[in-house]
Structure formats: structure tokens, C-alpha cells
Amino acid sequence: MFENLGNKLQDILERLQREKTLTDTQVKAAMREIRMALLEADVNFGVAKEFVARVSEKAVGQEVLGSLDAGQMVVKLVHDELIQTLGGESKQPVLKTEGNVVFMVGLQGAGKTTSTGKLAKFYKEKGRRVLLIAADTQRPAAREQLRTLGNQVGVPVLEVANGETPAQTRQRLNEFQQTDFRDLVIVDTAGRLQIDENLMDQLADLQTALQPTETLLVVDAMTGQEALSVAKTFDERVNLTGLIITKMDGDARGGAALSARFVTGKPIYFAGTSEKLTGLEPFYPDRVAGRILGMGDVLGLIERAQQADLQSMETKKAEEFDLEDLLNQLRQIRKMGPLGDLIKLIPGMSRALPEGFSIDEKQIHKIDSMISSMTLKERRNPKILNASRRKRIAAGAGTQVSEINKLVKMHEQMKDMMKMLQRMSGGKGMGGMGKLGAGMKGGRGLQPSQMPPKLPNSRR
Numbered sequence: 001m002f003e004n005l006g007n008k009l010q011d012i013l014e015r016l017q018r019e020k021t022l023t024d025t026q027v028k029a030a031m032r033e034i035r036m037a038l039l040e041a042d043v044n045f046g047v048a049k050e051f052v053a054r055v056s057e058k059a060v061g062q063e064v065l066g067s068l069d070a071g072q073m074v075v076k077l078v079h080d081e082l083i084q085t086l087g088g089e090s091k092q093p094v095l096k097t098e099g100n101v102v103f104m105v106g107l108q109g110a111g112k113t114t115s116t117g118k119l120a121k122f123y124k125e126k127g128r129r130v131l132l133i134a135a136d137t138q139r140p141a142a143r144e145q146l147r148t149l150g151n152q153v154g155v156p157v158l159e160v161a162n163g164e165t166p167a168q169t170r171q172r173l174n175e176f177q178q179t180d181f182r183d184l185v186i187v188d189t190a191g192r193l194q195i196d197e198n199l200m201d202q203l204a205d206l207q208t209a210l211q212p213t214e215t216l217l218v219v220d221a222m223t224g225q226e227a228l229s230v231a232k233t234f235d236e237r238v239n240l241t242g243l244i245i246t247k248m249d250g251d252a253r254g255g256a257a258l259s260a261r262f263v264t265g266k267p268i269y270f271a272g273t274s275e276k277l278t279g280l281e282p283f284y285p286d287r288v289a290g291r292i293l294g295m296g297d298v299l300g301l302i303e304r305a306q307q308a309d310l311q312s313m314e315t316k317k318a319e320e321f322d323l324e325d326l327l328n329q330l331r332q333i334r335k336m337g338p339l340g341d342l343i344k345l346i347p348g349m350s351r352a353l354p355e356g357f358s359i360d361e362k363q364i365h366k367i368d369s370m371i372s373s374m375t376l377k378e379r380r381n382p383k384i385l386n387a388s389r390r391k392r393i394a395a396g397a398g399t400q401v402s403e404i405n406k407l408v409k410m411h412e413q414m415k416d417m418m419k420m421l422q423r424m425s426g427g428k429g430m431g432g433m434g435k436l437g438a439g440m441k442g443g444r445g446l447q448p449s450q451m452p453p454k455l456p457n458s459r460r
């Protein structure tokens, strides 16, 4: 997601940065290109127009033209404007101590049921007592899907029976609460392929009965900004409070996320980043803007590392990090999401990597079998592997010698990455990184003032 847009914006901005000073004509030309790049990424026309108008206006107002670091100032303006377009400050549902009811609405296939399961996991891990309600009576399989997700997360699921009235559902919820009190109830409602009156009536009735404190529209990023066209109708009938954008891990162009705030007027609370239950992240406009401009997302990386509970990394020094550790960590990291995504969170990496770069998950399996075919001594110091050992290990793992060579190289790169992270944590290992994250304005991400001085070098 955002890869094409990011590359284009970075190219335009890099060109500006190479100039000593900027003329009015240069800035205007760049703004036209930015607008084109946004439109090609399927961003709403009005959003693209306003985006460029605001950056241009500020560029004039701040007397960028003629100033010495004009290019860098434009980068900052674009970065700031991206943050604003994505919603400005990160917003999250405000939960009370008890009595929280979250309604999940959206079109069929948007990812409602999956996101309901993910939210249950997210909040359960925050100490909430969650109950799920499977209210999708249109599609019996959806109730079964939610039951399975509930089992996986370890939260109960109350299933709405066919023909049950909203008042009866309320009654059953009250009875449930008396025997097994829950402070957060998440309701997976019925979806349709298209908006239909009957569905809206049903949702509105259920809403009146259950009185949700949050009503979240789930939208599919792969559908592009078109996915947002339903928001108005949903909002008119059930008063949306926020959005969840799913399938941000796909190759969607970014139009939905970038247009969402402008088109719907609602904040994006969460982004779905995989099919797995762990694939849900609170949405941070500043971090996403940083990723689009190739500035990475160090805080996102730290959070994932912490969640993966990378115990040995806490104490290991980068130089000591060997293939045995890599094997253990890979098994942990795989729980956290695709490695290709993690690497792109490192500042500068999205530009440094070859176009279309991705890590095949099968590749990770292969790495696992390659390391498993080595002796402990070799895992500790892979540089001792001579040609014949590399050949035998490759055969044992069902792969080529070139793959073993790549693995040894990747190990070195990982050590470099760790060195960088450890330097940032003041040499305290990954354990210290949490303190760094917490120290950064409530861990909300890099602020514009903390931007790297230049955009990372392109693939020149």
C-alpha cells in the first residue's frame, strides 16, 4: 500500500531538495506533479486539490521561495499536510470503565467479522472483559466464523437467533451480563453487497435496542475511495463515530485511507494489516505519513518488537546476535506479521529496497530449515561455513548454495539493524526501546520536528 504514491512523492521532493533555491515556477510544477500522483493513487479529487492548495499557500506564506533550505521546507509542508489529510492527531475510541458497546457495520466482505475478532483480541490484551455478539443473521456462516474467532481469542460469543427481535437480544444480553459481567460488548452486524433499506432498518432497530457507544464503519482499502461512498448513508442512519480500514497490507493504491477523513468526516481508528487476528493496528496519521515519504516508522517497529516479546534481544549486543538467535527470533517475529512489512518500517528502507520488494513467507520457512541444518557452532559463527558445508546444508534444506550465501549476508544486515536500534535506545538493547517510545510525546510517533534532515537517498 502507498508504495507507488510514496515513490512518486519522494522522487518529486528529492528533485526539489537538489536545488539550491526554488523559483515560483519550480514549486508550481512540483505541486502539479503531486496532485497527479495523488489522483493516480485514487485519492478523491477534492482531497488532492485541497492538499496541493494548502501546501502551495503555506509555501508562499512561509517564504519558502528563495530561502536556502527551500526543498527541505517543502518536504516538511508535504509531510505535515499528509498527516492532516490522514486525520491529524491519532484518535481512538474512548472507552468507559463499563457499559461499552461497539457496533461494527459495513458492506459484505469488507472485513467486519474478522475485524470484530481482532478488536476482541486487542481489547482483551488491554485487560477488557469482552463479549462478542454475532448479529449477522443474513449469513449463518458469519456467526460460525465469529464463534471460531471468539474461541481463538478466548472470549464468549452471544449468537442472535434467527427471527429474534432486537428487544429480545437486549434481554439476552442483560441476562448474560448478570451471570458473566462484560465491560465491552462488540457487535458484528449483518452486511450486504450493497446498501439496502431493509438492512438499514434492521441496523437502526438493533442500535436503538443496544445503544452502542461507538459505531464503526469497516471499509475495504482494496476497493479504493469507492469504498467510502457508503459512509454517508450509514452515517445518516446509524451515526458513525469512526472507521476501520482493512486490507492495508494489500496492494491498494491508498485512495481509501487518504480520502477517508475528508469524504466521511470520521477518524480512522484502526487499520487491518493481515488476515490474522494480530493484524490490527491503531491508526497513527503521523506514522503513516512518515512511511509514505520513506521516513520509516521506528516507533511502529519498536512496538512490534515489544509485542513479539523478543526476550534475548533485550540483553544481546548486536555483535553477539547469531543465527541461533535469528532462528528463535524469526519464530517469534513470524507471529507479528510479514517480515517484509517490518523491514519497511526502518527509516530509508522503503527506498533502499528494490522496487516491488517483498519477502516470500515460504522463504522464512526455508531460512528456518537452512539454520536447522547447521551445527550449533556454525549457527554461532556462520562465517566459518566453507564451500562444501554450504553445499551440504543447502542440500539438507532443499535449496541452493546461493540461498545460504544470502542468509549469511542477511544475518550481517540484521546485526546492522540491531546496532541502529540499540544506538537509538542508548545501548540498552530492545528493552530500552520501550522507554524511547514512551518518551516520544506519548509514543505517538515521530513529530515533524524529529524528521530526518533529508529524505533518504533514492535508488540512484
Ligand SMILES: Nc1nc2c(ncn2[C@@H]2O[C@H](COP(=O)(O)OP(=O)(O)OP(=O)(O)O)[C@@H](O)[C@H]2O)c(=O)[nH]1
Pocket: 106, 107, 108, 109, 110, 111, 112, 113, 114, 115, 136, 139, 142, 190, 191, 192, 246, 247, 248, 249, 250, 271, 272, 273, 274, 275, 279
Ligand atoms: N489481507 C487482509 N485480509 C483481510 C483483512 N481483513 C479481512 N480480511 C479478509 O477479507 C475477507 C472478508 O472478511 P470478513 O470478515 O468475512 O468480511 P465481512 O465484512 O464480515 O463479510 P460478511 O460477514 O459477509 O458481511 C476474509 O477472507 C478475511 O480474511 C485485512 O486487514 N487484510
